[in-house]
Amino acid sequence: MKVLLASNIHPAAIEMLKEKVEVVEAAGASFEELIEMISDADGVMVRSKPKLTKDVLEHAKHLKVIGRAGVGVDNIDVDYATKRGVIVVNAPEASTTTVAEHAFGMILSLARKIPQAVANVKRGRWDKKKFMGTELRGKTLGVVGLGRIGSRVAEMGRAFGMDIIAYDPYLSQETAQKRGIELLDIDxxxxxxxxxxxxxxxxEKxxxxxxxxxxxxxxxxAYLVNCARGGIVDESALKEALSKGExxxxxxxxxxxxxxxxxxxxDFDSLIATPHLGASTVEAQENASVTTARDILAVLSGEAPKNPVNMPVFAPDVMERLNPYIGLCENMGKFAIQLTSGRVESVEVVYCGSLRDLKEKGLLTKTVLKSLLSPILLSTINIVNSExxxxxxxxxxxQGExxxxxxxxxxxxxxVKSDEASLELKGVVLGGMHQKIVGIDxxxxxxxPSGNILLVKNxxxxxxxxxxxxxxxxHGINIGSMxxxxxxxxxxxxxxxxxxxEISEEALTALSLVDGVLSVKATKN
Structure with a gap:
C-alpha cells in the first residue's frame, strides 16, 4: 500500500509509516503533480496545505483514508470524501497542552509585564518601578469555554492558586463542580x-x-487573553477599551x-501579541503527525481509527436508506439548539413506527448530538465522538422507541431539556426524501427545516x-410562507x-413588543 505525504510531516511519523507501507514524499508539489501522484495512493496525509478539493480527490481511484496532521479540516472536502467512502482522520488533542500553555504564558506575561520589561532592558533602560506586576495567587480566572483547552487552562490556574469561574452553556453544573469550577453566565x-x-x-453567535x-x-x-479564534474579540472595541483604560x-x-x-x-503598551503561535511547539507538531499516521495505518489495516472526522462507511444500500434520516437529524439538532436557552442537561431521541426496527438508530442519535453541540464547541466533534x-x-x-x-x-x-426549559420537536421524512418538522412542544x-425561520408564540x-x-x-422582511x-x-x-x-435583532425586538406576542425566536438552518 502507498501513502502520499503532501505536506512536510514530522520524521517520527514518516518512519512509523515506512515500517508498514510505501511512502511518497510530495511536499510542495504542483496541482498537476499532486493529481498524478494521488491517483494510485491508498492514503494521503496533509497539514493545512495543500487543499484536497473534489478536483484533486476525484483522481484518487484507490484512496481509503485522508489524514490531517492537525485539528482543522478546512482544506479537505470532507463531504466529497465521505460520498466516496474515504475516511478522514485528524489529531484533535495533539495541540491541547501546547495551546493551553501558550494561553497561560500570556496570563503570566500580562501579570508581570514580561514582554514590556524585556524590550525596556534591551533598549538599555532599567525602569524597575515602571513594571510593577501582580500575583496570580488569590486572583479570579474566568474561562469562557470549557472544552479540552479551556479545561486545561483552568487546571493550570488552580495550580497557581487562582479561583476558577467559567461560562459554558453546555456543561452541567454537576460536572463543573466535580472539576472545582463555579459556572456563571457570561456577564x-x-x-x-x-x-x-x-x-x-x-x-455566528x-x-x-x-x-x-x-x-x-x-x-x-482586568486582563483579556484570546488564543482561540480571531473575530471573537471586536478589535475596534478593544482599541477603545485600552485607550480609555476600561x-x-x-x-x-x-x-x-x-x-x-x-x-x-x-501600538498600545498594554497589549501583547504573538503571530498565531498557539499550536507551534515541536511536541505538538510531532504529536499531530504521529497521531495521524497511527490512524492512517489503522484504517489501511481494516481497524477503526481513533479520531475519525466523517461518518463511518456503510454499504451503499444502507446509506441510501439512512441518508434522508441523517439529514433530518442534522436539521432537527441545528433547529433545536437555536431554540434552547440555558444549559443543556439531557437529550432524548425516540424512534417511532417503522424506525423502531432500524439497526443504525445509534448513528442517528449521534448525528443529532453532533449538530446540537458543534455550533458551540471549539474542539472537533463528529458522529463518532459526539455521544x-x-x-x-x-x-x-x-435513546428510546x-x-x-x-x-x-x-x-x-x-x-432537549435545559436548566431553564424543555423543548420537544417531532420530525418526519415524507416520500422518502422530504424532511419536515411536524410538531413543536x-x-x-x-x-x-431550512432557511430563515421565525417562530412566534402568541x-x-x-x-x-x-x-x-x-x-x-x-423592517423590510418578506414572508415566504406561514x-x-x-x-x-x-x-x-x-x-x-x-x-x-435574515431577521435582524431590531426586527426581533419590535416583534416582541407587539401586543399579544409571548415569545419570538429566529433560526437559520
Missing amino acids: EVLKKADFVTLHLPRT TAGIIGNHAFKIMKNT IAGAALDVFEAEPPADSSIL LIARDRGIKVI REDAEDFASMIILT GYSLEIV EDRPGIIGSIATTLGR QAGRKKLGDTQIMALTMDQ
Missing part, C-alpha cells in the same frame, strides 16, 4: 474575573462576543485578519397575525414563518 464571569481567557469556536458591552462591565484592572491590558495570539489589517492596535463528548459534559443521552408514530409511518421525537404544524385572538406581518414589513398550530381555540398558538431575508 457575571466578565464582571468578577481578574483574568478572562477565551476558548470558543468562531460562529460568538463573533464579536467580547465587544463594547463586555469591556464596560469588566474590571478596569481594562488593564490584553494578549492576543489570533486576529480578525492575520497579519492584523489595522496594525494600530499593536462521548455529550456525556463528558454531563449531558444525559437517552415507540410503536405509535401518530399519522405517519415513522417519526423521530427529539426532546405539542403544537402541530409543518415546517421544512395569544390566539384576531389581529395579531396582521400586526406581526406589518411589523416585519416595516404555518400556525394551536392546542385549543382561544388559548395560545405557535406560528412558523419562513423569511426571504
